[in-house]
Amino acid sequence: MIQMQDVWKTYPNGVMAVNGISIYIKKGEFVYVVGPSGAGKSTFIKMMFREEKPTRGEISIDGKNLSKIKERHIPYLRRNMGVVFQDFKLLPSLTVFENVSFAMEVIEESKANIKKRVMEVLDVVRLKNKARFLPHELSGGEQQRVAIARAIVNNPSVLIADEPTGNLDPETSWEIMRILEEINDRGTTIIMATHNRDIVDSMRKRVIAIENGRISRDEARGMYGYES
């Protein structure tokens, strides 16, 4: 569960990126965040995993107030939140397997358990057969699937994706969307910022539209049991 209460963000240069947003996202929801370029979508999303701090207002994840989490506890918060970006952000000198296992909470885990879990998530993204490949040996869609595997390897309750299909062709984008839906079906909350109108229009999910740092629309789009 994610809750924002009258959240504002002004950057040090004076840009007012988010201007009074309040939202409630239930566990297991799939939410699109849409809006014009510069509307504040990334800022809104970055505050959820404390990449940016709000200037004002409160954000809580699973009942924990983010502003009260001490710096040294942020890695624990991040472990419960997977993040996927437009540009994949894989480590170029590590194999697919290593990129995913690197993100794992390895303390007290046996090598066998790590391998089992990594192969499990590579199976989810259908890349078990490319575990030994390096990122540059993969297509863009495959690289994004590795990034998704890395994001879910610690079983996060929330997966945040900022323009995950931004660098991909339509067909590859649909492949990524099918994988995200599958992950959502298993109970992970998904929050995805996107400019892809086709995807938003054809997958019936909640849509939060942001304009000038405010919510201009919040529609259930047929999501059963949710009223906006």
Ligand SMILES: Nc1ncnc2c1ncn2[C@@H]1O[C@H](COP(=O)(O)OP(=O)(O)OP(=O)(O)O)[C@@H](O)[C@H]1O
């Ligand atoms: N680190 C920063 N410092 C100063 N201003 C910033 C910073 N990051 C973003 N901004 C500004 O905040 C506003 C909102 O930016 P943000 O990246 O949140 O928008 P966005 O909706 O994600 O845009 P896009 O769709 O183009 O990615 C913009 O005016 C942007 O220039």
